[in-house]
Amino acid sequence: MSEDRVKIVIEDGVADVRLTRTDKMNALDDAMFKALVAAGERLKTEKCVRGAVVSGDGKAFCAGLDMGNFGKMADGSRKAGESSAGGNLAERSHGESNRAQYVAMVWRDVPVPVIAAVHGVAFGGGFQLMLGADIRYVAPDTRLSVMEIKWGLVPDMGGVELMRRLAREDIVRELTYTGRIFSGEEAGAYGFATKVTASPREDALALAREIASKSPTAIRAGKRLMNLAAHGSSAEILLAESVEQIALIGSPNQVEAIMSNLQKRAANYAD
Secondary structure, eight states, X not given: OGGGTEEEXXXXXXXXXXXXXXXXXXXXXXXXHHHHHHHHHHHHHOTTOOEEEEEESTTOSXXXXXXXXXXXXXXXXXXXXXXXXXXXXXXXXBTTBOHHHHHHHHHHHSSSOEEEEEOSEEETHHHHHHHTSSXXXXXXXXXXXXXXXXXXXXXXXXXXXXXXXXXXXXXXXXXXXXXXXXXXXXXXXXXXXXXXXXXXXXXXXXXXXXXXXXXXXXXXXXXXXXXXXXXXXXXXXXXXXXXXXXXXXXXXXXXXXXXXXXXXXXXXXXX
């Protein structure tokens, strides 16, 4: 079933992760929730992966929660507290997150940089999914929305945690309170898009390949530091910088970085 929802191709150190439920604009049903978490969990263990791109096949990145879930809420067949992703919303099944939240947050746990390539629409849960990536490349005509308010809900897939680190508080509040649809261009101005480009997937893959050409041990150390920077104290971050640097200096890949630059040749790093 996961292949019906998410496909992963790994080539030259880059994991190309594609949502493939094209008939539903990659909407999030139970199978999609499971497939996305499984994809992230797999990449956490793939030592050959040095960077990853998450994109949507077809007309859209992800249209958000599958419409069938709203019918269940309206007719009472989905009980209060029951998650669309399975389990109870209050249950912390994946560290600090429930399963629905981990669809977005798992990409922060993947030890290498993850780039979201976004086109078409990114509504509700789809918007939150893209926020979980380290970097977001977005087509200018993409339509995005914190759409939960339309259905009488709040963003609950890590969106509040992730939005507050990217955009001004008043912008986050306005979008959350209104559900207003905004463009990829606006996403860039707000801080949600790293780069606005007419070819997000191609550009994201090019960036991932560039990242994959660097020392994988340094890249992974850099991601650990960036993750810590989001919540750590100054003392914790400063100490972590030193600890990571001590481990890197003189290591095989760091020596290879020096030698390849001095010898003006392509580096040959070990995973």
